[in-house]
Amino acid sequence: MLPMKVDLHCHSNVSDGVLAPAAVAAYARKGGVDAWALTDHDEIGGIKAARAKAEELGMRFVPGVEISVTWAGETVHLVGLQVDEDNATLVQGLAATRNGRDARGREIAAQLDQAGIPNAYEGALKYVGNPDLLSRTHFARYLCELGKCSNTSEVFRRYLTEGKPGYVPHRWATLADAMGWIRAAGGVPVIAHPGRYRFDATAEGALFDEFKQLGGNAIEVVTGSHTPDQYATYAEVARRYGFLASRGTDFHAPGESRVEFDQLPPLPSGVTPVWHDWF
Ligand code: AMP
Ligand code: MN
Ligand code: MN
Ligand code: MN
Secondary structure: OOOEEEOOOEEOOOOOOOOOHHHHHHHHHOOOOOEEEOOOOOOOOOOHHHHHHHHHHHEEEEEEEEEEEOOEEEEEEEEEOOOOOOOHHHHHHHHHOOOOOOOHHHHHHHHHOOOOOOHHHHHHHOOOOOOOOOOHHHHHHHHOOOOOOOHHHHHHOOOOOOOOOOOOOOOOEEEHHHHHHHHHHOOOEEEEOHOOOOOHHHHHHHHHHHHHHHHOEEEEEEOOOOOOHHHHHHHHHHHHHOOOOEOOEEOOOOOOOOOOOOOOOOOOOOOOEOOOOOO
């Protein structure tokens, strides 16, 4: 029997993906996924529709979320898996975290206006599926529409990131708070795409140490947000720290992500999957 294909990191239009939750489920199934999590940024509003469609299609469903955290002055993403989407602590924590995105969006637009790109707030809103969750990704899609850049990665290189027009620093949740909300909802916190942060080895080690001290025991190893080299690097980190390993495309839109559902390799050997006792 073929091993189960598990994908535990995806976005719908409830955050910065383009497909509705049920359509992401169908797309994942078409890509061969057997067990699937929806992990929208700072939102659990898509979980019920995602679960219903996943079950209809015969996929195991894992309710999830990806929480924006500020750690050592940088944004770090924390995935929560197997969360109860009705838990009041989680629901309230996420609502507080989302708060402030709209004001940030208006500031991003003001900077882009200064850089000669007017009306970006209205332009980004055209791409928003959930008015509570205006993301830099929505600005990126609008800048592509204008022909300023040919893809969203180029937008992030030239705009929206530190030192570039449209970068507005933002204070997200603390690591301890985000872990607390996930735990309160019965979930498992997972450090998302650790290879994507601009930490040196010392800072990265401090993040893993603090996460472990707070009771964390899982990181993403194989993700569409890692390069293939990083799959091996973070498998080694997982073995060294005794962390469980997670896997997911970080899908946002067909053709927009680094890998599609049927292209992501399995976890390397010698790591224990975070889902080892779930299905
Ligand atoms: P926000 O939470 O609004 O700050 O937006 C963060 C989102 O922007 C991430 O979840 C990614 O989807 C996207 N993003 C960040 N950096 C890049 C990049 N270099 N290339 C493409 N997308 C990016
Ligand atoms: Mn995103
Ligand atoms: Mn992320
Ligand atoms: Mn993500």
